[in-house]
Amino acid sequence: MAKVMVLGGGFGGLAAAHELRSRLDSEHEILLVAADDRFFVGYAKLWDLVGTRPLAQGTARLGALDAKGIRFVNARITAIDPTRRAIETSAGPFDADYMIVALGAGRGRGKLGAADHGAFDLYDPDRLPAMRSELEHLDAGRVVIAVLGTPYVCPPAPYEAAFLVEEYLRRRGLRDRVEVVVATPMPSPLPMAGPDVDQLVASGLAGQGIDLRTGLQTAKIDTDAKSASFADGTTLDYALLLGIPSAVPPTVIADSPLAGEDGWVWPDPGTGRTVFDGVYAVGDCTAVESLPRAGVFAEALGRAAATSIAAEIDGGTTTPYDGAGYCFLEFNGRRAAALEGEFFNKPKPILRMAEPDTDTYARKEAFEAERLHTWLAWTHPA
Numbered sequence: 001m002a003k004v005m006v007l008g009g010g011f012g013g014l015a016a017a018h019e020l021r022s023r024l025d026s027e028h029e030i031l032l033v034a035a036d037d038r039f040f041v042g043y044a045k046l047w048d049l050v051g052t053r054p055l056a057q058g059t060a061r062l063g064a065l066d067a068k069g070i071r072f073v074n075a076r077i078t079a080i081d082p083t084r085r086a087i088e089t090s091a092g093p094f095d096a097d098y099m100i101v102a103l104g105a106g107r108g109r110g111k112l113g114a115a116d117h118g119a120f121d122l123y124d125p126d127r128l129p130a131m132r133s134e135l136e137h138l139d140a141g142r143v144v145i146a147v148l149g150t151p152y153v154c155p156p157a158p159y160e161a162a163f164l165v166e167e168y169l170r171r172r173g174l175r176d177r178v179e180v181v182v183a184t185p186m187p188s189p190l191p192m193a194g195p196d197v198d199q200l201v202a203s204g205l206a207g208q209g210i211d212l213r214t215g216l217q218t219a220k221i222d223t224d225a226k227s228a229s230f231a232d233g234t235t236l237d238y239a240l241l242l243g244i245p246s247a248v249p250p251t252v253i254a255d256s257p258l259a260g261e262d263g264w265v266w267p268d269p270g271t272g273r274t275v276f277d278g279v280y281a282v283g284d285c286t287a288v289e290s291l292p293r294a295g296v297f298a299e300a301l302g303r304a305a306a307t308s309i310a311a312e313i314d315g316g317t318t319t320p321y322d323g324a325g326y327c328f329l330e331f332n333g334r335r336a337a338a339l340e341g342e343f344f345n346k347p348k349p350i351l352r353m354a355e356p357d358t359d360t361y362a363r364k365e366a367f368e369a370e371r372l373h374t375w376l377a378w379t380h381p382a
């Protein structure tokens with residue numbers, strides 16, 4: 001009997017655990033350890049913020065894994081020893097024959113510091129009620145959606161947030177009194193995707209009167225004065241600032257031998273295999289070629305890692321990841337576009353994005369429902 005331990009219950013960990021369960025006989029144990037017993041897709045936070053749907057209605061519980069033959073341990077991992085494939089956790093030590101590390105990225109708050117009113121970490125699910133309340137009470141001024149540093153998780157998210165916040169304000173009849181600005185340190189909205197995609201995003205933002213400011217590196221956020229200043233001398237006063245945190249390596253990984261010099265894990269791009277025997281790493285906690293940090297890539301590499309492990313245990317075929325994938329970008333009016341392509345193509349990725357439409361929005365809704373339902377037996381709220 002073999003034991004496989006999956007660290008993390010996000011996209012990468014859940015995809016890997018289910019792939020393993022579907023390939024391995026029940027005599028082999030699969031254990032999944034995660035600090036948070038919830039799973040929701042990232043964009044469900046934006047839907048909560050603008051009143052599309054409360055986050056709780058798009059949240060599934062990892063406790064549902066046990067009924068699927070995957071043992072769930074709800075515990076915080078405090079140390080990882082990849083040479084022994086062993087971990088220390090708040091629920092005691094665990095070890096295994098194989099280990100898949102899928103712990104996601106930490107959130108770097110940059111110049112936001114400890115601010116928790118007026119200026120927020122947009123990705124912090126626990127602060128959504130406060131963000132929503134401040135948005136609801138807004139009746140004049142400026143909303144600044146600011147990328148606080150790079151890299152960050154889900155490159156399209158700042159623009160999605162801008163479209164959704166703008167639409168929310170317009171619905172409330174406030175658009176002539178509230179300005180919406182999206183500020184990024186990058187030279188264009190999605191530089192990796194090329195000029196056509198950049199143009200599509202920039203013209204979409206301009207069409208909604210959203211002020212796109214590129215090349216703005218946040219230098220200071222003065223939460224008393226409600227003012228953000230940038231390295232080039234630009235200052236933006238705000239009524240509400242929604243900051244996109246930078247992606248930082250989780251401390252427990254950065255403190256372990258798994259980490260490269262920059263704190264991220266650098267696994268094989270096709271299999272997630274690391275230099276440690278039987279240890280794989282997938283998802284946002286890794287640095288993999290030109291892959292953005294997004295759920296689809298975490299799950300694709302998670303599945304590939306699972307096929308490699310299952311093949312080692314029981315034989316069978318492996319399916320390495322080829323770098324094909326897509327990310328959704330939601331526009332206003334229940335429309336979305338998919339940024340898709342071949343991310344491992346050399347010398348650079350080949351990416352494309354069609355005009356946003358309602359069919360792609362429906363695909364985005366289905367993407368969420370499929371994962372919540374298949375992985376965690378979630379049913380659509382009535």
Ligand SMILES: Cc1cc2nc3c(=O)[nH]c(=O)nc-3n(C[C@H](O)[C@H](O)[C@H](O)COP(=O)(O)OP(=O)(O)OC[C@H]3O[C@@H](n4cnc5c(N)ncnc54)[C@H](O)[C@@H]3O)c2cc1C
Nearest residue numbers: 008009010011012035036042043077104283284294295296
């Ligand atoms: C607003 C927004 C919109 C997004 N939209 C999209 C989209 O349209 N498409 C898309 O593909 N992606 C999207 N994403 C990105 C996506 O959510 C992430 O890339 C994805 O969650 C990464 O998956 P992961 O498995 O690597 O990590 P995560 O999903 O972050 O999971 C990490 C897991 O590790 C656990 N963990 C972490 N540290 C510890 C510890 N010390 N001990 C125990 N457990 C720990 C956590 O509890 C969690 O279970 C979006 C993100 C945001 C914020």
